[in-house]
Amino acid sequence: MTIATQGANGGGELGRPSASGLADVIDTILDKGLVLDAFVRVSIVGIELLTVDARVVVASVDTYLRYAEAVNRLEISENEPTGLPGLVGDVAEGGAKHKTKGAIEAAGEKLSDFLGEVQDRRDENAEKTSKRRER
């Protein structure tokens, strides 16, 4: 047991919406942390996990074509009067998201929309879930 930097062995990449707290959670707790069976041999109980593989390969021909499309949109927007960068940005981003979305991401996004309100409330009270005894 040691405190050190885990090797960057993450490998796969996870496409996901930019503002989803759930995606951050998935990034961290499915991928990192101590693995129980490194310590325990006998009493492990196998429980079916719904979140088996959240990985999508991102760098591919599709990614390249998507960038080319984005450049195309860029050229269109350059020919228009400036002053609407926010709008152009939003459109570009929306388009990109549809192209690269993986199944898990899509599900996560929907669920996180659904849970947004609950989550906001929990974030506001993001509180200590434990305390320490007085020594």
Next chain:
Amino acid sequence: MSAAEDTTDQRSGTATYVYGIVPADVEPEPDAAGVGDPPGSVTAVRHNEVAALVSEIQVGHPLGTPEDLRAHAELLDGSARVAPVLPLRFGAVMTDVDAVTQELLSPHHDEFRSALDELEGRAQYVIKGRYDEPVILREVLSGSPDADRLREEIRDKPEETTRDARIALGEFIEQAIGAKRDADTRTVLDAIGSLAHAVNVRPASHDLDAVHVALLLDVGAREDLEKALADITNEWDGRAEIEVLGPMAAYDFVMKREPEQEG
């Protein structure tokens, strides 16, 4: 006289979900909610100076809903605000509480305790930056004759005839953004300097990631971190958005030492 009785019997078993390891003086708040539906109530199983945060779950009930994932993370991250925590990867389940004591805590007591000592007063933060696509595209395209040539080749032509050029342009962009990401990650790490006790550069989790790093900091260092990043945040205004997550449990910095694999 019914099939219902059979199914009930098969699904009535319980097991113990394990979240992480903490010092024995840690006490879960009474309303701390665990995984499962309804959420299990979280307790500490203690053995000498260490404890495991656990809750009871139903066997035969799959885990991994968004609520389950959040419950796991929130319990450990909330605990990491007040105490060192060795987080287990999501999905760790043991037969019962006795097994937690006898197979997990007792044989590894000293190992856990010394790791917790090392983590005392520290927690993990994650910095995520995301490029604004139009802005970063302009940045990587400007002043590149290769890109200009490819764009010229594509411009005003039907898609079917320009596939190769579009792929070449996209590949150029992907690599150029990768180089920006490397440079921007170095800039961020330089700005953080000695604030971090340890750093883990995470693989990009999105095409437009500008930076994605986990840091081991003093648990209360969020303000210092934001101060250290202030110049970059201002400079990147409109180009990339930076987000700081934490404090959270030190997921990126705990690992089992494998004697047979390490020198």
